[in-house]
Amino acid sequence: MTAISAVPPLATRDRRAVLALLIAAALYNGVYLVTWWLSSPQPAFGDFSGLWSFGKFAAQFGAAIYDPVALAEFQQRLDPALGGGGFPYPYPPTFLLALIPLGMMALPTAYVCWMGVTFATYGLATLGRDWRSPFGLALLAAPTTLINAITGQNGFLSAALLIGGLRLLPRHPVIAGSLLGLLAYKPQFVLLMPVVLLASRRWIAILSAIATTAIVAVVTSAALDPLIWLQWIVRFPDYQAQLGANQASLDHMMPTVIAGLHALGAPPPAGVMIQLVLSCAIVVMVWNAWRRGMTDQAIALVAVGSILATPYAMIYDMPMVAAGIAMHWKARSDAGEAIAPLEIGLVIALGACMLAMIGHSVPLAAPLLLTLLVLSIGACSAAPAAARLR
Secondary structure, three states, X not given: OOOOOOOOOOOHHHHHHHHHHHHHHHHHHHHHHHHHHHOOOOOOOOOHHHHHHHHHHHHHHHHHHHOHHHHHHHHHHHOHHHOOOOOOOOOOHHHHHHHHHHHOOOHHHHHHHHHHHHHHHHHHHHHHHHHHOHHHHHHHHOHHHHHXXXXXXXXXXXXXXXXXXXXXXXOOHHHHHHHHHHHHHOHHXXXXXXXXXXXXXXXXXXXXXXXXXXXXXXXXXXXXXXXXXXXXXXXXXHHHHHHHHOHHHHHHHOOOHHHHHHHOOOOHHHHHHHHHHHHHHHHHHHHHHHHHOOEHHHHHHHHHHHHHHOOOOOHHHOHHHHHHHHHHHHHHHHOOOOOOHHHHHHHHHHHHHHHHOOOOOXXXXXXXXXXXXXXXXXXXXXXXXXXXXX
């Protein structure tokens, strides 16, 4: 971002003002979440009630979890407020290894454990020992944190696996590869991983990721049902068809190019073509960044670019973007560099956009802001001043 004028270093009074603002935002998130709990939304605990029911069902019936009728009937017995609806299970069998223990708990206890553990790992993966810094407070105050907590979704887990795997590549390639292999429970977010690992020539991590994926597949087959992976493969086209039929109701919660164009009424082939062009551009940027070496900016580029490169992402997947921004800004702070005012404006606008998207459609606003943010981070990753990770 050498071409963008940077704000001068913050004075002590300014630092205190920023800290006070972060504390206020974090308190707001907490108060909003408690108010939401007390309002008794239906179904209780958002999408997490679905995740909890998946674990409970799989522990009893194994591969039948890919039978949407049987699963919906089971969920309706757990929560009659669902009426004739339910939560389908589109994930690979891998995810059940994390959900089954949750299904053995009472729903409120499972929710608290899920949010607490996944957020802690998210903060640790993003900032390491510096999680108690103002950047850790920023993660707590981020709108993406509130959105993921309300939905009860897996955004913290996905971000922790992605960021943690990338950060551990230099010193612990086997563990790093294992974390990236586990991220395959959401296949849309591993699109950039082969690019990263090949560009940086992390052969051990590649082997570890492949081995982890294979081992987890064997474990799930042995523990649940030998045919469970076949059931997932057979049923996945049905889920895709259901998703397509309900696309209009999901567009406002998807920060992707395809969703934005669909909301504007563009023909599907146009959306696919533009998405493909953007994805290829992200691949080139990530390849070039990781060929130059591993930096905080290079990791941030993958974290933010992963949302842009996939055709399917939801606003509750955005904690990885907040993590990327936190790492990027912390690296600049540690190097004594100021943050460009344009970038600050982009992040504020993106946060406001995420909150608006909870209930309103703002077509293409999120992917546009993410693209500008990726370009800004990419410029930093190409600059000689970018600090190398040790």
